Amino acid sequence: xxxxxxxxxxxERLADRRVRFTKGRRTVVxxxxxxxxxxxxxxxxxxxxxxxxxxxLYRSLAVLERAGVLEPxxxxxxxxxxxxxxxxxxxxxxxxxxxxxxxxxxxLPENYESRVAELVRGIxxxxxxxxxxxxxxxxxxxxxxx
Amino acid sequence: xxxxxxxxxxxERLADRRVRFTKGRRTVVxxxxxxxxxxxxxxxxxxxxxxxxxxxLYRSLAVLERAGVLEPxxxxxxxxxxxxxxxxxxxxxxxxxxxxxxxxxxxLPENYESRVAELVRGIxxxxxxxxxxxxxxxxxxxxxxx
DNA sequence: TTCCTTGCAAACGATTTGCATTGGA
DNA sequence: TCCAATGCAAATCGTTTGCAAGGAA
Numbered sequence: 515x516x517x518x519x520x521x522x523x524x525x526e527r528l529a530d531r532r533v534r535f536t537k538g539r540r541t542v543v544x545x546x547x548x549x550x551x552x553x554x555x556x557x558x559x560x561x562x563x564x565x566x567x568x569x570x571l572y573r574s575l576a577v578l579e580r581a582g583v584l585e586p587x588x589x590x591x592x593x594x595x596x597x598x599x600x601x602x603x604x605x606x607x608x609x610x611x612x613x614x615x616x617x618x619x620x621x622l623p624e625n626y627e628s629r630v631a632e633l634v635r636g637i638x639x640x641x642x643x644x645x646x647x648x649x650x651x652x653x654x655x656x657x658x659x660x
Numbered sequence: 661x662x663x664x665x666x667x668x669x670x671x672e673r674l675a676d677r678r679v680r681f682t683k684g685r686r687t688v689v690x691x692x693x694x695x696x697x698x699x700x701x702x703x704x705x706x707x708x709x710x711x712x713x714x715x716x717l718y719r720s721l722a723v724l725e726r727a728g729v730l731e732p733x734x735x736x737x738x739x740x741x742x743x744x745x746x747x748x749x750x751x752x753x754x755x756x757x758x759x760x761x762x763x764x765x766x767x768l769p770e771n772y773e774s775r776v777a778e779l780v781r782g783i784x785x786x787x788x789x790x791x792x793x794x795x796x797x798x799x800x801x802x803x804x805x806x
Numbered sequence: 807t808t809c810c811t812t813g814c815a816a817a818c819g820a821t822t823t824g825c826a827t828t829g830g831a
Numbered sequence: 832t833c834c835a836a837t838g839c840a841a842a843t844c845g846t847t848t849g850c851a852a853g854g855a856a
Contacts, residue, residue: 588734588736590740591738592737592738592739592740593738594736609783609787609789612792612793618787618789620783620786620787622783622786623786626779626782626783626786629775629779630779630796633772633775633776633779633796634796634798637755637766637768637796637798638798638800640766640768640769640772641755641766642803643755643757643764643800643801643802643803644800644801644806645799645800646799646800647798648796648797648798648799649796649797650776650783650795650796650797651794651795651796651797652780652783652784652789652793652794653791653792653793653794654784654790654791654792655789655790655792656789657789660790
């Protein structure tokens with residue numbers, strides 16, 4: 515999805531919910547649309563050049579999460595990282611570095627993703643569970659920390 | 661695994677690593693072996709009847725985590741809950757019900773688990789990432805809520 | 807106007823740490 | 832004996848909140 519399309523999608527979603535798409539919120543969505551993985555409030559604060567105070571950032575993140583635009587990922591030391599929700603970013607999985615805590619997104623090649631989906635269906639059958647969504651999270655060492 | 665076997669396994673592991681299995685650490689492992697889900701430091705503090713001050717609890721948890729006896733489970737509000745490590749509890753995945761929020765553990769049949777492991781290895785190769793651990797989390801509707 | 811958002815500073819709560827004391831090998 | 836573990840209190844750090852000022856509808 516192009517960035518301007520993305521902003522339009524978000525705008526629409528927020529309008530539906532009577533939530534204002536203010537300058538601060540635009541900045542957050544825009545920054546997250548340009549990065550590879552989830553960012554914490556502090557990381558976001560750096561990325562956007564201290565343009566928005568932390569407290570306002572936290573409030574924007576909370577609003578965007580409640581509106582279903584962002585998804586939180588809980589990290590160590592009580593740090594929460596956010597990324598665009600799946601309906602905006604597309605389906606992907608996470609590589610979490612146990613060394614530095616960085617989270618990278620991977621979009622699997624179709625043959626991999628179909629095997630994951632197949633496993634998920636099979637597990638659902640075994641466990642009498644109706645799968646709606648899945649996430650394969652892999653912990654390990656990223657290229658930088660290996 | 662019986663509880664006394666479990667304590668013996670932990671004792672052995674700690675001995676190998678020259679880590680003392682003190683009264684406080686025994687209390688923590690024992691409490692966690694008796695509960696169904698992961699517990700936070702505060703919850704543990706309650707469960708063991710304030711027998712150990714919070715700061716000591718945190719230190720015990722840190723030591724046991726570094727020794728590979730406990731695994732942290734990151735929750736909202738910066739709360740970390742701990743459970744016995746996988747080699748003590750068995751490898752499993754999570755089925756999260758989007759209806760009632762319940763989290764069920766599933767232990768996959770060997771042929772499923774090996775396919776998951778194979779995918780994880782393949783993904784690591786693609787992404788230049790060294791996988792150490794993985795977790796497949798499936799969201800959907802549990803049997804009760806379907 | 808009226809309600810929502812923002813910025814600042816202070817408050818909060820989970821976790822960590824400095825230091826003196828205790829305890830186990 | 833002697834280093835690691837403990838208890839207490841104070842410090843840290845991510846996050847939240849009260850309040851007054853700014854903005855959009």
